[in-house]
Amino acid sequence: MADQTAPAVTIVPARTAEVQARVPTSGSLVAWREVQVHPRVAGYEITEILVEAGDSVEQGQVLARLARDTLTAQLEQAEAEYTRAEAGVDQARSTIDSAQALLTQAVSALERAQRLRRGGTASQSALDDAIAAEANARAQAASAEGGLSVAQAALGQAVAARRIARMNLERAEIVAPVAGFVSARNAELGALSGGAPDPLFTIIEDSRVEFEGEVIETALPQLRIGAPATIRVAGLGQITGKVRLIPAAVDPVTRLGVVRIELDQQQGLRAGLFGYGWVTTAVRDAVTVPVAAVLSDGAGDRVQVVADGIIETRPVDAGLIWDGRREIVDGLSEGEEIVARAGAFFRTGDLVRRAEAVATDTGPAAEGEADPR
Known part of the structure; x- marks a missing residue:
C-alpha cells in the first residue's frame, strides 16, 4: 500500500x-504559369476589346482586334505581286521555248552549211554566217534559262510576301494562346499595338493557382517533391496540396527558401491572396x-x-x-x-x-x- x-x-x-513532423510556411498564392499576350503586328490601332480581367478564356479565343484596312491593302498588293511574278515565270518559260526553237533551227542550218562546204557547193562565208547564227541562238537559249531562274526567284519572294501579308492580317485578331484566366488587361481602345512594352493581356494558364511560401533554411532538407501540404488561405479556409518545387537556393539575407505547393483547385483562388500552413514531412x-x-x-x-x-x-x-x-x-x-x-x-x-x-x-x-x- x-x-x-x-x-x-x-x-x-x-x-x-x-x-507527425511539419514544416511551417507562409506566403501568397501565385499563378502556376503566366502567359503574356503581346501583339504580333505593331503600329495598328486597337479597335475592339472582347475580354476583361477576371474572364475565363479558351485557347484560340479572340481577345481583341486591330484595324484591318492597311493590312487588307497590303495583302491585296502582295496578291498582285504574286500574280505578276507568276506571269513572269510563264513568260520566261515561253522565251525558253522560243530560244530553243531558234537554236534547233540554227543547229540544222549549221549542219547543212557544213555539208555543203565539204561538198564544195557553199562558200566559207556562208559557213561562217551559219556558225555565228548557231552561237547567237545558243547564247539566247542560255539567257532565256537565266531569265527563268530570275523569274522563279521573284515568284519565291512574292510567295513569301503574300504569306507574311496573310499572317499579318490574321494577327489583327489577338487570340489567347492557351486556355485559362485573364489576370490582367493593359489593352486600351485607340492605342497602337506594340506601342508599349507591357503585354496586352496576361493569362494564368489553365486557371491554375498555387502557393508560394517561404521556409526556413534548416527545414529545407526535410522537404520532398510530392509531400502533402495544408494551406489556410485568407477567406477560403484550409486547402490541401502537395509540394511541386523545392527551392534550389536560399536568400542570403533572410535565410529563407521559397517552396511551390500545387493546390487542389477550387472556386475563389486568386493570385495574391495570403496563405500560411505546413508541409507534412513525416x-x-x-x-x-x-x-x-x-x-x-x-x-x-x-x-x-x-x-x-x-x-x-x-x-x-x-x-x-x-x-x-x-x-x-x-x-x-x-x-x-x-x-x-x-x-x-x-x-x-x-x-x-x-x-x-x-x-x-x-x-x-x-x-x-x-x-x-
Missing part, C-alpha cells in the same frame, strides 16, 4: 500514437508521453518513470512533438508508467502515490515541431 504521506502525482502509461507511430512529462535542459531529455511507487529519473531520446504528446525515440517502452507532469524537484528513489483522479494528458501542443536539439 502506498505511503499516504508521499506526494500525489498523476501517473499515466507511455502509449503508442501517431506523430508520419509514423511511436511511443509517446505527454509533453509535460519530459524534462529538458542542458543535460538532455528525461522522464520520471514510476514503479511500485518509486521514481526513477531516466534519460531518454525525445523526438517530435505532436498533438500534445512527445515522441520517445529510445529509453522508454510502451506501457511503462511515468509522471504526467514531471517535476524538477523529484529525484530517483523518491516515493510518490497515484492521484485519485487521473488527469488527461496535458502540455502545450506545438504541432509538428521537431526536437529542438
Whole structure:
C-alpha cells in the first residue's frame, strides 16, 4: 500500500500514437504559369476589346482586334505581286521555248552549211554566217534559262510576301494562346499595338493557382517533391496540396527558401491572396508521453518513470512533438508508467502515490515541431 504521506502525482502509461513532423510556411498564392499576350503586328490601332480581367478564356479565343484596312491593302498588293511574278515565270518559260526553237533551227542550218562546204557547193562565208547564227541562238537559249531562274526567284519572294501579308492580317485578331484566366488587361481602345512594352493581356494558364511560401533554411532538407501540404488561405479556409518545387537556393539575407505547393483547385483562388500552413514531412507511430512529462535542459531529455511507487529519473531520446504528446525515440517502452507532469524537484528513489483522479494528458501542443536539439 502506498505511503499516504508521499506526494500525489498523476501517473499515466507511455502509449503508442501517431506523430507527425511539419514544416511551417507562409506566403501568397501565385499563378502556376503566366502567359503574356503581346501583339504580333505593331503600329495598328486597337479597335475592339472582347475580354476583361477576371474572364475565363479558351485557347484560340479572340481577345481583341486591330484595324484591318492597311493590312487588307497590303495583302491585296502582295496578291498582285504574286500574280505578276507568276506571269513572269510563264513568260520566261515561253522565251525558253522560243530560244530553243531558234537554236534547233540554227543547229540544222549549221549542219547543212557544213555539208555543203565539204561538198564544195557553199562558200566559207556562208559557213561562217551559219556558225555565228548557231552561237547567237545558243547564247539566247542560255539567257532565256537565266531569265527563268530570275523569274522563279521573284515568284519565291512574292510567295513569301503574300504569306507574311496573310499572317499579318490574321494577327489583327489577338487570340489567347492557351486556355485559362485573364489576370490582367493593359489593352486600351485607340492605342497602337506594340506601342508599349507591357503585354496586352496576361493569362494564368489553365486557371491554375498555387502557393508560394517561404521556409526556413534548416527545414529545407526535410522537404520532398510530392509531400502533402495544408494551406489556410485568407477567406477560403484550409486547402490541401502537395509540394511541386523545392527551392534550389536560399536568400542570403533572410535565410529563407521559397517552396511551390500545387493546390487542389477550387472556386475563389486568386493570385495574391495570403496563405500560411505546413508541409507534412513525416508520419509514423511511436511511443509517446505527454509533453509535460519530459524534462529538458542542458543535460538532455528525461522522464520520471514510476514503479511500485518509486521514481526513477531516466534519460531518454525525445523526438517530435505532436498533438500534445512527445515522441520517445529510445529509453522508454510502451506501457511503462511515468509522471504526467514531471517535476524538477523529484529525484530517483523518491516515493510518490497515484492521484485519485487521473488527469488527461496535458502540455502545450506545438504541432509538428521537431526536437529542438
